Amino acid sequence: MGGFDFDVIERSVGYLFREGMTFTLTLTGMAALGGIVFGTLLAMMRLSSFRVLAIVATGYVNLMRSIPLLLVIFWFYFLVPYIGAWMTGSSQPIQVGAFASSVITFTMFEAAYYSEIMRAGIQSIPRGQVSAGYALGLDYWQTMGRIVLPQAFRNMIPILLTQTIILFQDTSLVYVLSITDFLGAASKIAQRDGRLVEMYLFAALVYFVISFSLSVVVKRLQQKIAIVR
Amino acid sequence: MPMIEIRDVSKWYGSFQVLKDCTTNVEKGEVIVVCGPSGSGKSTLIKTVNALEPFQKGNIVVDGIVVNDPKTDLPKLRARVGMVFQHFELFPHLSVTENLTLAQIKVLNRTPDEARVRGLKYLDRVGLMEQKDKYPGQLSGGQQQRVAIARALSMDPICMLFDEPTSALDPEMINEVLDVMVLLAKEGMTMMVVTHEMGFARKVAHRVIFMDEGQIVEDATKDDFFGKPRSERAQQFLAKILHH
Amino acid sequence: MKYNWNWGILWQTSADGHNSWLMTLVHGLGWTLSAAACAWIIALLLGSAIGVMRTTPSKWARRIGNAWVELFRNIPLLVQLFLWYFVLPEVLPKGMGDSLKQMAPPWGSFVPAVIGLGFFTSARIAEQVRAGIQALPPGQGMAGTALGLTLPQTYRHVLLPMAFRIILPPLTSETMNIIKNTSVALTIGLIELTAAGRSMQEFTFQVFEAFTAATAIYIIVNLVAVTLMRWFEKRVAVPGFIGPAAVGGGAH
Numbered sequence: 001m002g003g004f005d006f007d008v009i010e011r012s013v014g015y016l017f018r019e020g021m022t023f024t025l026t027l028t029g030m031a032a033l034g035g036i037v038f039g040t041l042l043a044m045m046r047l048s049s050f051r052v053l054a055i056v057a058t059g060y061v062n063l064m065r066s067i068p069l070l071l072v073i074f075w076f077y078f079l080v081p082y083i084g085a086w087m088t089g090s091s092q093p094i095q096v097g098a099f100a101s102s103v104i105t106f107t108m109f110e111a112a113y114y115s116e117i118m119r120a121g122i123q124s125i126p127r128g129q130v131s132a133g134y135a136l137g138l139d140y141w142q143t144m145g146r147i148v149l150p151q152a153f154r155n156m157i158p159i160l161l162t163q164t165i166i167l168f169q170d171t172s173l174v175y176v177l178s179i180t181d182f183l184g185a186a187s188k189i190a191q192r193d194g195r196l197v198e199m200y201l202f203a204a205l206v207y208f209v210i211s212f213s214l215s216v217v218v219k220r221l222q223q224k225i226a227i228v229r
Numbered sequence: 230m231p232m233i234e235i236r237d238v239s240k241w242y243g244s245f246q247v248l249k250d251c252t253t254n255v256e257k258g259e260v261i262v263v264c265g266p267s268g269s270g271k272s273t274l275i276k277t278v279n280a281l282e283p284f285q286k287g288n289i290v291v292d293g294i295v296v297n298d299p300k301t302d303l304p305k306l307r308a309r310v311g312m313v314f315q316h317f318e319l320f321p322h323l324s325v326t327e328n329l330t331l332a333q334i335k336v337l338n339r340t341p342d343e344a345r346v347r348g349l350k351y352l353d354r355v356g357l358m359e360q361k362d363k364y365p366g367q368l369s370g371g372q373q374q375r376v377a378i379a380r381a382l383s384m385d386p387i388c389m390l391f392d393e394p395t396s397a398l399d400p401e402m403i404n405e406v407l408d409v410m411v412l413l414a415k416e417g418m419t420m421m422v423v424t425h426e427m428g429f430a431r432k433v434a435h436r437v438i439f440m441d442e443g444q445i446v447e448d449a450t451k452d453d454f455f456g457k458p459r460s461e462r463a464q465q466f467l468a469k470i471l472h473h
Numbered sequence: 474m475k476y477n478w479n480w481g482i483l484w485q486t487s488a489d490g491h492n493s494w495l496m497t498l499v500h501g502l503g504w505t506l507s508a509a510a511c512a513w514i515i516a517l518l519l520g521s522a523i524g525v526m527r528t529t530p531s532k533w534a535r536r537i538g539n540a541w542v543e544l545f546r547n548i549p550l551l552v553q554l555f556l557w558y559f560v561l562p563e564v565l566p567k568g569m570g571d572s573l574k575q576m577a578p579p580w581g582s583f584v585p586a587v588i589g590l591g592f593f594t595s596a597r598i599a600e601q602v603r604a605g606i607q608a609l610p611p612g613q614g615m616a617g618t619a620l621g622l623t624l625p626q627t628y629r630h631v632l633l634p635m636a637f638r639i640i641l642p643p644l645t646s647e648t649m650n651i652i653k654n655t656s657v658a659l660t661i662g663l664i665e666l667t668a669a670g671r672s673m674q675e676f677t678f679q680v681f682e683a684f685t686a687a688t689a690i691y692i693i694v695n696l697v698a699v700t701l702m703r704w705f706e707k708r709v710a711v712p713g714f715i716g717p718a719a720v721g722g723g724a725h
Binding site: 063066068069071074082172173175176183190196201203204207208211215 | 476543544546547548549550551552553555556559560563564649653654655656657659660667670671674680681684687688691692695
Binding site: 126128129131132134135136137138139142146147150151154 | 279303306308310314315316321322331335380381384
């Protein structure tokens, strides 16, 4: 092996971050946002008194949690064009871009995990808070939106963030769709220049630094919240 | 027409009956104290009045509106019936002022300014004006309960329900809350109060209801009740509660 | 918009020329389970050791333990597998590296997959073990020491038996996770269940039959694994002791 080649990293670092990391972070952000919104709805469905809603949501969450993310990625990659065609009434599968497909996949998948977190958060709010909301004349959505969810969300921020760090790492799996996320970009350079050692070690380092820093932030936040309560 | 009319109300949890054919009226301006041993159904009964607890049999009419009618607009009804809870149930993520104004703005469609003026007026009435920007977690239990009363009053309720308002308080804080309630009673507010504070009952109640095992055992004027309760169970209960 | 369903495809001969596609999937499952089982053993041994290190009085043991956990849980599994598969043979002395590279398939993928998965999961198990030990009343350790047990004896006979019972539920979900995570090894060429489904889809174009079948198999495996772990939990339960419902947690 001919020594560690820092030069290949230096040459490609702009490309890696401009193309790859931008994709990775955008995907993480959008999927986290979509996943938390959809996950919260799933949690509300699971806790609702309408049996059918609860059963549908439970089934969805359990299904997503029992199959590997990679299989879900493959599923949605092929399923989304069909759903698109069905929704628009087209006779051919609709081609959606790699980015849109990834956002949909990760939103749908992570929602199952976020929903478990939000469910625990909602259940941690005393029943009396809901009663007090109703007693003041607020309706279900107002009570949820103004009283229960803000508290549940705040209590769960550290865990939601931890799950988002996992999501950030999980997005590397779009590699199997030959998408140029951060790892995909590193892998392209690695293969083009025959510099696998340098590129994969560098990728590992970057993922580590970002995830680790975020987890330190989460720990700080947890201590801060612990003091406030 | 009574302000609150409770007619043959029964409620079951599965096969366990928590309320058995409860019937009583609360007239406008009347103060009713509901007492009884724990598990007697008194908290459940008071919560049926604003439909926080559904019931399977009977009728409840509040100011001419049938509570158990599926067509009744419950949020609208509840907005007119003030309620104070055992554990205060202030919203911990909102400041005192926000606690006072949230429902006024969202339910009564008052402007934030209107709501603020109204809310602070009642906050002043319970003597807590200087706490308006604090959060519930920064107040003592007694202060929190007084804010909760001000929150209910800000909605201009036609009657007030109190569900054991002092039983979660440290002894030295009970009186500051009772004082506010006495004041309210003397102003002519219609009140239904679940409590063991017999001093309060003696001072302002018009009638006392005694419940046991889901039934209204005694429903008498204050003087009759404290004079000589008819039922043995009420006598025993009074003896226990007054002798310590 | 129509999709032509053809469930019969599962019984047709697959690309290898003699087995059916269903058997291809079952073979994939076999590799999934064997890789998961081997990785699980590594993860449990390493994870327990690291978890224990993080609760000992020794500052250095705790530091090494913490560093281990942070290292293996802050790098994506996929990247870790690439490091074991692509990078390790290059940085080892030439002879060793070459012998790694020349391992016959499927072992050339299987071994790095097992090591990678095992190390990755060990960090998560170490976290559970630490939480489990710390969930015990501090008096337990002192009581052991007061009886004259050495520190290792206290861990072996007093702390770990209870800690492991407490963390059985989270360990169950780690078992599921390791089975699901085995699918990531398809990126380094292991034909496990997801890869088998994928190859069936590529050869037959019966996308949804292939994925539905793979999904169904995963669900069955899940149900079996949960049932087994429940049974095991009951078997080892200590009468009169109810552990804290949840320790730690986190997802996949």
